[in-house]
Amino acid sequence: MDPGKGSLMSVDRATVHRIARLARIAITEDEAARLETEISGILDWVAQLDEIDTKGVEPMTRVVAMTMKQRKDEVTDGGYADDILKNAPAVDDHYFVVPKIVE
């Protein structure tokens, strides 16, 4: 959206594949074609934010001013591994099972 960046307004096919990879979502070529149009359309539309002069404006960090609460650093929860594993698609003893990562 920086006016100096030219073609930033829309995404190309390769970019769609790159962000889908980053987001860990498998997409087909057909889906990539559709998403290229849709995402470009949305990004072109949000680019109107460039019209606003935001020089010197602080980015919002929270809607209500408050100091982050702190509590004593002590264990207040836990001890129910069975509950945590109950919804897992694959478990072994008290472990989540995933496809082999290291050969």
Add this chain to the structure above:
Amino acid sequence: MTELTDLSIAEAREGLKRKDFSATELARAHLAAIEVANSALNAYVLPTPERALAMAKASDARIMTGEAGPLEGIPLGIKDLFATKGVRTTACSHILHGFTPPYESTVTANLWAAGAVMLGKLNNDEFAMGSSNETSFYGPVVNPWRRKGSSAQLVPGGSSGGSSAAVAARLCMGATATDTGGSIRQPAAVTGTVGIKPTYGRCSRWGIVAFASSLDQAGPIARTVRDTALLLGAMASHDPKDTTSVDAPVPDYAAAVDKGVKGLTVGIPAEYRVAGMAPEIEALWQQGVAWLKAAGAKIKEVNLPHTKYALPAYYIVAPAEASSNLARYDGVRYGLREKGHDVTSMYENTRREGFGQEVKRRILIGTYVLSAGYYDAYYGQALKVRTLTIDAFRRAYREADLLLGATTPSVAFEFGSKTADPMAMYLSDVFTIPSNLSGEPAISVPFGTGEAGLPIGVQLLGPGRSEAQLFAGARVLEIADGRP
């Protein structure tokens, strides 16, 4: 006697106290209504009749022994975004296939502690992403309203479309809902129900499936302003488990309902008069202004510059936060898992199968605007616009106690009419999104009907923690609309 399902929560509380009927009879009447109508409306994705009857029985016992809570025996529907212990919770997404939480959300725990009875889990747009309830994995919800002389089915709004339809169709007395960009107020407006998005942090987010954490806020939908106040009083709390929870006592909202608007200044934001707004909605908005004036409020034109930029800012901030929140769905710890030749392809296949089109679109936009080289241009700029939106509201509230506007630019629309064009759908939330960006409360209250006899809602907005005043203002409009 009136049908039990037609009673308001306030009336049912009286009836239960007088022992005109039991909590079990009240639960049975609603379960019977669900049995009859749910297959046509698809409001509930999971009715829980056994649990409802067990809870009602316990309520009857407490009523007998004089230990009744403020919502004792009141049957409610729960949006599927709220984790309910031992009851399937999926946010209406395939990726949470079969997920049964071993814990209870703070908001629902508060309701059960107040004596409320759960009738079941209500439909919503997948992960609350939608304005018509058409993105749910469990299929769309049908609005009980029809245009005069037409049998065409209409959407119930979204994302809390199950909540709004169930309340409107008398399939529960009230419902929980969540509002990230209008998901309580917009469905309330198009179903003739009342919905309030409270101040950010007033209801705990703990145990609610996260969409965009800096915008998400839970609140109730019910048929009257008083009922909505009663529900919010029970749902709200300070919760140490949510670091953004408001650390202040919960006011007696129900006691504020009849306080009126005498002496208050109601601001009319000029920027809420937009092109493309249905003339019937504009006309009712002006009528609302007249009524508030007649009830003793001072009326003042105010300005909310940047209103037109709220929507595009939202469609950067919300997808950015969603892409981050939804990274947790990886097929490892819960929900769906699809096979893959290695762990990465397992993630990619699981997320391909588990997420619907709208959710994928938002995750990808969010991933893009947060990616290296684009962060400042998109996300950084959107956060600055958010600061400007908050400043604009702050200036308006120096001149006015409350603001009045329309809730939606149009009445309930037909299925499929906006699904092909994401932008047309996003525009449904043009009037509701600013209060999510600012974290301030807003209530939608039914106010008349349009040409085709469809309900129209108007919206009162107020500064942080002004819910009591919003209820009082909404009550004035409710009386003006012929519901004493």
